[in-house]
Amino acid sequence: MTVKNMVQLITYPDSLGGNLKSLNSLLQKYFLDIFKGGVHILPPFPSSGDRGFAPLTYLEIEPKFGTWEDIKTIGKSFDVMVDLMVNHISRQSEYFQDFLKKGRESKYIDLFITLDKLWKDGKPLKEDIDKMFLRRALPYSTFKIEKTGNVEMVWTTFGKTDPSEQIDIDINSSITRELLTQLFMNFSENNVKIVRLDAVGYVIKKLGTSCFFVEPEIYEFLDWIKEVANSLGIELLPEVHSHYSIQYKLSEKGFWIYDFILPYSILEALINKSSEKLNQYIKTRPHKQFTMLDCHDGIPVKPDMDGIIDTKEARKLVEICLERGANLSLILSQQHKAEDGFDVHQIRGSYYSMLNCDDEAYLAARAIQFFVPGIPQVYYVGLLAGENDYEAVKATGEGREINRHNYSIEEVEQALEKDVVKRLLRLIKFRNEYPAFDGEFKIIESKRDEIIMKWTKDNKECTLIVDLKTYKSIINYVDESENNVQFKI
Structure with a gap:
């Protein structure tokens, strides 16, 4: 499997039309030549929380979304990517439910991390926890075993409830590795071409460390899972939110990585009307990356942008x-905040709204994203130039819902009539079809208030020029007849 150097869509299974059949029908009708790079379907599995990210099983599709047949059908026209929450599984899963009933007698006991796997007496020490990069107040949850009445503490990195809905799995145990292998085999049988390893940075638990991206153990696990994926023709995309140097280490080992630096850097360049920092970054970043502006979470700030x-x-x-309606996700661990107390983990909102719903600024942002080396992903809200959904935040109390609006088929069709969306689709087609994007890339030195990027291959070349004062963007390129043509975005 080779990842196609074309634009991909990111969507929930129910966000475009309500289910997988409607998604496929919209893809077939409007987007066959748009998402030639594939479709990343956010978790379509039965789940007990976190909008799919607390899966009960990966062997079934949530019935209200459809079936594996629907995924298979989408996979006939598009390379499908799905998530594997390699760090955890739902508390409601049959595996953990069996453990809750039988405790140490459960056949799934080794799937989970009881605290005695780390502390001999099973009692957590504050000095160890203080070193960890925490995603909740404490990295474990307490449960009472039905059969014995015993209390068991198990590792739970994520989760807003106590006890957590997301139970960490022990990637060192043979039962976990057998399960993961089975899941990959099922993905392969159902036309899945790329698997995103969600939360993979948290899989190693080692006292005395931050328990995040613990080296060298993390590489041992990644090498193992890569071997499993390769044997089935599946590409892997590890998802690691951390200091960019960690991402670069993964890149050096040949893994695809996410460019979590780009969304903030482009936003900063457009708002501050300066290309200085963005150009510096683009010159030094690895090329083997997936690029994005927006996603189901938010624009990464800390720790991704630390040092930048x-x-x-x-x-x-x-x-x-914030003035434009965004909300924030904050860092919990005191030691991971900046010295001056700056603690913004992610800025949450639609990218279009963060650019003040300015069509020119938004199209400039997309043009820059598409010209930066990598596989561009477009989140479904961004595809339709969607705005902040305050009602969803109010209704759910979940800040991330601001950028997770579910579109009916009618709403999708209305959005496709918007001028900004029509222009974006034209731009995506150019990115998919122009041959120079498989060639050589360079940043052209420019004035502080403009960005110039160029791709060349054989006798084809295209140059993007973005004026940061006006946000007007043009592409100069050589067409089939070797004429110099200007494409005003």
Whole structure:
């Protein structure tokens, strides 16, 4: 399997039309030549929380979304990517439910991390926990076993409830590796071509460390899972939110990585009307990346941007986004906040809204994304130039719902009539079809208030020029007849 160097869609299974059949029908009708790079379907599995990210099983599809047949059908026309929450599984899964009933006698006991696997007496020490990169107040949950009445503490990295809905799995145990192998075989049988390893940075638990991306153990696991995927013709995309240097290590080992630096960097360049920092970054980043502007979470800030951003400048940018309706996800661990207390983990909102619903600025952002080397992904809300969904936040109390609007088929068709969306689709087609994007890339030195990027292959070349004062963007390119043509985005 080779990842296609074309634009991909990211969507929930029910966000475009309500289910997988409607998604496929919209894809077939409007987007066959748009998402030639494939479709990333966010978790379509039965789940007990976190909008699919607390899966009960990967062997079934949530009935209200459809069946594996529907995924298979989409896979006939598009390379399908799905998520594997390689760090955890749902508390409601048959595996953990069996453990809750039988405790240490459960056949699934080794699937989970009881605290005695780390502390001999099973009692957690504060000095160890203080070193960890925490995603909740404590990295474990307490459960009472039905059969014995015993209390068991198990590792839970994520989860807003106590006890958590997301139970960590022990990737070192043979039962876990057998399960993961079975899941990959099922993916392969159902036309899945790419698997995103969600939360893979948290899989190694080792006392005395942050329990995040623990080296070298993380590479041992990744090498093992890559071997399983390769044997089935599946590509892997590890998802790691961390300091960019960690991403670069993964890249050096030949893995695809996510460019979590780009969304903030493009936003900053457009809002501050300066290409200086963005150009510096683009010159040094690895090319083997998936690029994005928006997603189901938010724009990464800390720890992804540590060492790149000035926190005083970042505060100003965050304030502008908040004025435009965004909300924030904050860092919990005191030791992972900046020295001056800056603690923004992600800025949450639609990218279009963060750019003040300015069509030119938004199209400039997409043009920059598409010209930066990598596989561009477009989130479904961004595809339709969607705005902040305040009602969804109010109704659910979940800040991330601001950028997770579910579109009916009618709403999709209405959005496709918007000028900004029509222009974006034209731009995506150009990115998919112009041959120079498989060639050589370079940043052209420019004035501070413009961005110039160029791709060349044989006798084809295209140059993007973005004026940061006006946000007007043009592409100069050589067409089939070797004429110089200008494409005003």
